Amino acid sequence: MVTIIEDTRNKPSKHELKGQYFKSCGINVMRSKLPCGDYALLTNMSSVVDTKFSIHELIGDIQVKQMPKREIEAAIRVISEKENIPAGCVCEVFHSICDDDTDRFAEKDINEVCYKYGVPESVMNQFQALYVKRHGFFHRGLKRAQNSGIRLYILVENEDKVTSIDDLSLWQNPRLGILVNGKEMIGFWGNGKPRYKKVQKYPYAATGEWLAKACLTMEEKYGCRFLFCRPEESGAKILELLGVNDYAEKTS
Incomplete structure (x- = not known):
């Protein structure tokens, strides 16, 4: 089977x-x-x-939506202070997470830094989770596939x-066709209520x-x-x- x-x-x-x-x-x-x-x-x-x-x-x-670098750095410091992680490790982990990973395997880099400083596996997993928050699950999957052949x-x-x-x-994104009342008044309805110009609710939706x-x-x-x-x-x-x-x- x-x-x-x-x-x-x-x-x-x-x-x-x-x-x-x-x-x-x-x-x-x-x-x-x-x-x-x-x-x-x-x-x-x-x-x-x-x-x-x-x-x-x-x-x-x-x-x-990527987690901003400053928030990544702050989160690494909070984890490191709580777990007594060396200061040198903080800097290296930050760059492993946030630097361009086009030509490298960021997850492997994070692991190697943690092994170098004797960081517990539980903490290493927290750092890996920050990499996902920075780049997203989809990006991580693409990189894992690429680096694993x-x-x-x-x-x-x-x-x-x-x-x-x-x-x-x-393809026509239906979100681009959703209209709502804008701020510009263009007249009045028969019942006397103001009439506003219609605008796209999601003007920046992906095409x-x-x-x-x-x-x-x-x-x-x-x-x-x-x-x-x-x-x-x-x-x-x-x-x-x-x-x-x-x-x-x-x-x-």
């Missing part, structure tokens, strides 16, 4: 369609923590699939008929063109690949990407 691993951070209630499909194909699903992504083959971790339940989730991952697929489920990055560039460019940039920078499908197609697509589609076809 083929077994795939589902990351424990996945909420089963949000992935019922995939679970039902795997079961219908005779695929065993084991929940365990993955270094990145949501699904991997138990016997071959060279490819991992990270799923997004909507285009808006993808936007949220890309536009994650894992082929990472980001599979974006959607009901918007987006099947490729080219389609995504033409499809911007999002498509961001995906292409990440594909080039991290070696990942963005794919799109309808929710009911996700289970089959995951098996295909993990190389077990032939097995699924024989047992369905």
Whole structure:
């Protein structure tokens, strides 16, 4: 029996369609923590699939609000003072977390600094958590895949008929069409109440063109690949990407 691993951070209630499909194909699903992504083959971790339940989730991952450097530094000092961590370690950990990590493995750097100063594992984990707060879970997953030689697929489920990055560039974000009353009064309604000019509620919401460019940039920078499908197609697509589609076809 083929077994795939589902990351424990996945909420089963949000992935019922995939679970039902795997079961219908005779695929065993084991929940365990993955270094990145949501699904991997138990016997071959060279490819991992990270799923997004909507285009808006993808936007949220890309536009994650970074914890400011000054707050990172303050948090490191609070932890270090509480745990009696050497001052030299504070500076090195700060740079390991906040410096550009394009050509390095920041998580490894943090660990090496902590080993150098004899920092307890519990404290090292707190420093690693600050790296996530600085860069976000999505970025960490991309870097882990890149540095571990894992082929990472980001599979974006959607009901918007987006099947490729080219389609995504033409996608119309519905948030841009939400209008509210602005401050400029343009007259009165029949009942005498003032009438205000309508303005966009979310004028800076991501556009499809911007999002498509961001995906292409990440594909080039991290070696990942963005794919799109309808929710009911996700289970089959995951098996295909993990190389077990032939097995699924024989047992369905």
